[in-house]
Amino acid sequence: MCLAIPGKILDIQQQAGFRSAHVQFGGIIRQVCLDFVPEAAVGDYVMVHVGFAISRVDAVEAERTYKILQEMGALEELPVASTHEPS
Numbered sequence: 754m755c756l757a758i759p760g761k762i763l764d765i766q767q768q769a770g771f772r773s774a775h776v777q778f779g780g781i782i783r784q785v786c787l788d789f790v791p792e793a794a795v796g797d798y799v800m801v802h803v804g805f806a807i808s809r810v811d812a813v814e815a816e817r818t819y820k821i822l823q824e825m826g827a828l829e830e831l832p833v834a835s836t837h838e839p840s
Contacts, residue, residue: 757800757807758822759815760785765795776801779819 760776765787767773776785776799783804787793790806798815799806810818 756822757802759798759810759818760801761815762787762793762795762797762799765793774806776806 758778760778760783763775763777763782765772765774772787772791774785774787774793774795775782778801783801785799785801786805787799788805790799790809793799793806793809798810798812800808800810
């Protein structure tokens, strides 16, 4: 099953020609590629799939989605660690 997870952008940097960010998913922080969402800014919420932000989402929707995933127990099964790390 393919699933995108909402996360909050903490900071943004350029690394090896890629626009990337530290994104927080609950208590987990991962490096995420922002190239598909050039309008994303610090403090925005983005939907992340296998290390790539694929869309922006408002904070209310992000929290609602995250809560549903937690209730389903889906967060324990998701490979959040498989993120794109520019070299």
